[in-house]
Amino acid sequence: MNSHPHQHEHTEAVLNRLSRAIGHLESVRKMVEEGRDCSDVLIQIAAVKSAVNNIGKIILKDHIKSCVVDATVTGDDTVLEDLNVAIDQFMK
Amino acid sequence: MNSHPHQHEHTEAVLNRLSRAIGHLESVRKMVEEGRDCSDVLIQIAAVKSAVNNIGKIILKDHIKSCVVDATVTGDDTVLEDLNVAIDQFMK
Numbered sequence: 001m002n003s004h005p006h007q008h009e010h011t012e013a014v015l016n017r018l019s020r021a022i023g024h025l026e027s028v029r030k031m032v033e034e035g036r037d038c039s040d041v042l043i044q045i046a047a048v049k050s051a052v053n054n055i056g057k058i059i060l061k062d063h064i065k066s067c068v069v070d071a072t073v074t075g076d077d078t079v080l081e082d083l084n085v086a087i088d089q090f091m092k
Numbered sequence: 093m094n095s096h097p098h099q100h101e102h103t104e105a106v107l108n109r110l111s112r113a114i115g116h117l118e119s120v121r122k123m124v125e126e127g128r129d130c131s132d133v134l135i136q137i138a139a140v141k142s143a144v145n146n147i148g149k150i151i152l153k154d155h156i157k158s159c160v161v162d163a164t165v166t167g168d169d170t171v172l173e174d175l176n177v178a179i180d181q182f183m184k
Contacts, residue, residue, distance in 0.1 A: 006127030018121040022114055025144075029110040035099060038155035039171075042178035045148040049182075052117075052144060056137040063130035079131075086134035090141075 008062035014055055021051045056090050100154035106147055113143045148182050 008014075028044045063083065071079035100106075120136045155175065163171035 006129070008130075011124065014124055015121060018117060018124065022117050022121065025110060025114045025117065029107060029114065032103065032106055032110065032151075037174070038100075038151055038159055039174035039178040041151055042148060042155070042175075043181045045144060045151065046178070046181040046184075049141060049144045049148065052137060052141045056134060056141065059124075059130055059133055059137065063134070067130055082129070082131035083134075086131040086138070089135045089138040092138075 008059075008066055010058050010062050014058055014062075017051065017055050017058070021048055021055065024048050024051065060087070060090070100151075100158055102150050102154050106150055106154075109143065109147050109150070113140055113147065116140050116143065152179070152182070 024044070025048055028041060028048060031041050031044065067079055068083060071077075116136070117140055120133060120140060123133050123136065159171055160175060163169075
């Protein structure tokens with residue numbers, strides 16, 4: 001767990017985007033419940049997937065800009081190791 | 093809009109997975125609010141992205157199995173055209 005106050009440049013934007021993605025996924029759930037056209041559902045699923053991916057990219061960039069740069073200054077190698085695991089998961 | 097009753101073999105599974113993905117995304121939002129480690133957040137974002145992708149694959153397979161096969165019998169070309177648009181969105 002990091003000891004520095006864990007706020008980033010885009011934390012507010014990330015929270016807003018997460019809230020929107022949650023609302024979007026709830027509307028997709030309603031579409032499936034209502035038996036809406038599969039092609040329309042798939043297009044909305046694709047939009048959510050893309051939104052979640054973009055949120056990940058913002059978090060990754062913010063993380064590199066602050067945490068990784070801090071860790072480099074302090075010589076904390078575990079931050080880079082943890083990030084590499086996360087990148088492997090995120091980009092597969 | 094399709095006129096047939098729009099239930100598929102895996103509709104219940106899709107609804108359950110959508111509910112779980114919504115809950116998962118809410119927990120990610122909480123992690124970001126609490127300033128949790130970025131690498132941990134990224135790993136959870138990756139898991140949600142993968143879950144959303146898998147939901148899309150189930151919907152696509154269900155759709156091909158029922159709607160597309162029905163449409164082929166009735167000669168309704170618009171179903172295939174709509175699906176192709178959806179696949180282009182979903183797989184990019």
